[in-house]
Amino acid sequence: MIEFELDGKTVQAKPGSTILEVALSEGKYIPHFCYHKKLSIAANCRMCLVEVEKARAPAPACATPVTEGMKVHTCSKLAVEAQKGVMEFLLINHPLDCPICDQGGECQLQDLAVGYGRGASRFEEAKRAVVDKDLGPLVKTTMTRCIHCSRCVRFSDEIAGYQELGMSYRNNHVEVMPFIGKTVDSELSGNIIDVCPVGALTSKPFRDVARSWELSRRKSIAPHDALGSNIQVHIDKYHKVVRVLPLENEALNECWLSDRDRFSYEGLYHAERATEPMIKQDGKWHKVDWETALTYAAKSINGVKIDHGADAIGVLASAISTSEELHLLQKMMRAFGVNNLDYRLEQQDFSLDGKTEGVSYLGSSVLDLIANKAVLVVGSVLREEHPLLTQRLRQASKRGMELHSINVMAQDLLAPVATEITLDPRELVYALAQVLQATLEITNKSSNVDLSQVIPNAKTQAIAASLVKNQGHVLLGRVARGLANYSELVLLANEIARVCDGKIGTLPSLANEVGAQLVGFTPYRAAFNGYFTKGLNARQMLENQRKAYVLLNTELEQDGYSSQLALAALNKAETVVVMSAYTNDDMLEYADVILPITPFSETAGSYVNLEGTWQKFNGVTRPLGEAKPAWKILRVIANKLGLDGFEYTSIEDVRAELSNLADTSSYLNNQANIDGLKIVPAQLNGLIRFGITGIYNSDSIIRRSHSLQQTPWAKLPTLALNAKLAKILGVVDSSEVQVKQAHAQRKFTVSVCDDLADSVVLLAKNSTTLSFAGSFDAIEVNA
């Protein structure tokens, strides 16, 4: 520690820290614009000039390291005079159009101008004007307001990973601009709105919607991935969510937010929001009151139980549901005699059910994950599944973490990747077995897995060496989870972690996958690693037709493994009770009762994120129309079914039963055990589909967020295959092909890309591929 004097006070600081860092930590504010704690230091706005005794000139506090015995004056005559001088310069070419600026009221320039600006301007010349830039559907520009702090440029380069913005030209004609004809397409682009200290970059969807001082700010948790980013939701005076901003949480999202979490709020007010209870009679939908609808729902379920037994009922919920909702649904259904409960809608291999030690999760905290020196990600399209977690891995790999990837699609992580292997989904197990075999060879350890036919190659050996040397962390992503031999991947990953003394984890994709397991929303185990049960899993429930289905928070035909399978089962069922915030045409076809529930913004609830942290939130605004929080609906249905123990009067009563979530560590365990696993090289017969879940197709809210759907990410081609396969099929880029999978066929335009293996056809899950079969099932493509 070194000692120096800050405004007459002796202060201790770590060597190498800057004056500004120390001042801010001492609670002393030094005005600044270009400095941002998460970005590199530019020292170009010059607003933070302070007086350093014996220095030739005022020094920029953001870039000047403190030294022993230094005497700093942050508000001496010289310092303030320098700061005021800079403020005058910043304002001379600024339009001062605060009354029509969206940043007004939350603008750093406006705030600091009050303290450092002149009452009247000495500048009487013509002001510079700058042409606005089109940065895409999310970020609106008013470049004349730009003060050239370069924060957005540094963000895109350093955090988003790819420099999409730059400073062009010189002198006061300097302009921040994207590449000519290009927009800012990063999945984290919205953060440049936050880092912009003025109104140059503002939110396009929020444009002219409200003044910041009219809004109420309420804390919540982002529901679109399992990171559980902390957010503040801004509500206007009509109780409408008008924007979402990050709430700082260093352990999770830092001060950032993915575009998905930031702009998804538009979907909350989509025309397809279910706002009234409806029942279908004689093929026609009737709007009814809640009492009628709930009674109807309860009677339907009860009727099926009486006629066919409780096992004829299947209950499927999306893991975007809150812990309270999932808890009540499983409690109600188990009390009713139903164990057919599942949230793993995208999974096809359930052979580990009952053979795991506990709840699967990331395997460590996020902070521990990024502190690893080696991480192997298996089967995850990282940027689309976890935009912000990828950002943290990106920073870590820039700092020296060895990042390896074994995947079915190559994706540029905009970060140094040590080893990248792109394979057919059927080959993933063999590749992971190669890694295991190589780790065994390095460590001279042995394994129960029969690897006699497994021969590592150079790449898998390199991964193994890195994992052994650094006690690495193996992660299984959403793609891995969808594969037919997921259980083998889990077992191999476990073995690798054991052999190299590292860790294993999964990358849950939806907000509450860990919570769903903890509260027992699985067919095989009750809450908190409780007693084992024998229910049907998500796939069995659809393959073995049930008489009744209860759906919570899911459009199963889009969220499930196989759209075809889901629609067939739901359409054939006697009764389908849907609790959903949205309706769609298919749902109106298969459902018999639609109970409009509220999305995360309109209900109190909680999520357990991928590292096992329980994060509670309150409803930030009123329910839309007659929609009600699902926990209230479930409570009443349970009453109507005559079940005991559902006399809750508040969310707190429900949460009281979930107090174990406060410390989840004893339940979290990724270990799984099976004996007699034998790995042989994969046989690739025919083509396999890769049904990718696009970043902006991941849940009902996102699919209805208008602006996100305008981004290039949402317009990625539905059908893609590599050049070699295209040649074999006799097709070229943008030719039309007939795609067939089970009973579904349809024409698509081919996009040829090199990111896929030879026998893989990427056919994304989206509205055009409804009625197609499983995400990783066989597929036919004909020219």
Added chain:
Amino acid sequence: MAIFEKGVIFAGIDTNNPDCWRLDEYLKRGGYQALKRILNEKITPENVIAEMKTSGLRGRGGAGFPTGLKWSFMPRTMPGQKYIVCNTDEGEPGTFKDRDIIRFNPHAVIEGMIIAGYSIGASAGYNYIHGEIFELYQRFEAALAEARAANLLGTNIVGSGFDFELHAHHGYGAYICGDETALLNSIEGRKGQPRFKPPFPAGHGLYGKPTTINNTESLASVPYILRDGGQEFMDKGIPNNGGTKLFSISGHVERPGNYEIPLGTPFSKLLEMAGGMRGGKKMKAVIPGGSSAPVLPAEIMMQCNMDYDSIAKAGSMLGSGAVIVMDEDVCMVKALERLAYFYHEESCGQCTPCREGTGWLYQIIHRIENGLGRPDDLELLDSIGNQMTGRTICALAEAAVFPVRSFTKHFRAEFEYHIEHKKCLVDHRWY
């Protein structure tokens, strides 16, 4: 054309000979003797640097920092790549000395850079050449090819075991790339804008490696110093101002051009060498060290000697040695307007005070020149200048402010007249 007296760079060069720049001509003039002696006799880098210190050579780019001392800052024994960079990004209005060095004597720069590389432990060097003298970039490349063919560059130079490679790099004419850290950014392919210091280039320079940057003239003087001895060079000048220096004389003199003369030579003598004032006009003012140096009225300038200390004492600076002579027909408002426009145009736009201040200064001076001046404009200029100097990453803000301050100080009456009468005090003509 270059005229010299006791010169070291231009000595013995017949500038009328179109092949005077070639390797064999340079060898005839005693070129590469110093390099060969150092390499063959294995003179240690310490001794080379000591010789440089003895010579008293001060950086010829403008700041006048002792070259030997600069070399000694390099962590030359530290393992890893290090670089020597030559700054031929001569962009200061009035300065045109380095291009004549490259034109007539490129091998002196190459030899100087090899010796510098040897002394600071660098195995690679770059010469960054101003974009607007592209034909000289081509000449330098041709000279490099000659040197490579003669095994004066590359691996195992003249059989000594020392490896050194040298690359020419041409910019695109931005003045700011003459700042050493902007120059490094430009070589790296980034936008040419200065870096915040610390870290200094000696620790974290080109591609993050220790780097020494010297001016072309400094490096071109090195072979002489190492061949004939530092003391010999020192003795050509006066104490604390060792050696000879190139002065680029432009403006209203009879024979504008480059003059290589000992430091300490009286300005009156230099003026005489340049043929005196053109057409016998009266001298009004002189900018003694490139356009960013404060202007000096004729009567002060005539008392000065051409060395760092004398000019500094008079309130200006020797800078790059670009002497701009103005006669009685020059309107100082018009002259300042032109300079202010240059600095506005060339500000990189990075730091707020310079980005906004240079433009504002120009707008006001432009207004005064065009008869729209206001009574408080001179005060405003002064105040803006104070808000710019010492507040930015590099020295361009100072370069923009010094002329404004000195013009309005020494020729205030002209500015006041201009504001009041909306026209020039003198019947202005450039010619």
